[in-house]
Amino acid sequence: MRYALVRRDRPGREEQRAKLQPVHVAYQEPFLKLMVYGGGLVKEGIDISGDVDIRDITGNVIVLEADRETVEDFHRNDPYTLEDMFEFAIIEPVWQQVPDPGAD
16 A cells, blocks of 8 residues: 655754754665655745755655555654654555556
């Protein structure tokens, strides 16, 4: 099953996000094989055609191919979660419709 994990940062946490980012990225390494998609939510009006400044990220969305317990554990033990970065987090099953995953 695929699950979307959507998390919004608490306001004013830009410096905390920047400080924790290397630990967060290292934490994700063992989960990369489960990740279908991952990316940052960004402030309105930010140019996303190249690199984005970590301080312009306001949260993230990650889609994982895993059971719900694994996704919950991934979220619960993420360094960002442990440091109370998020205003909210939701975990929902997702169905990929476009592009058709079976199309060649």
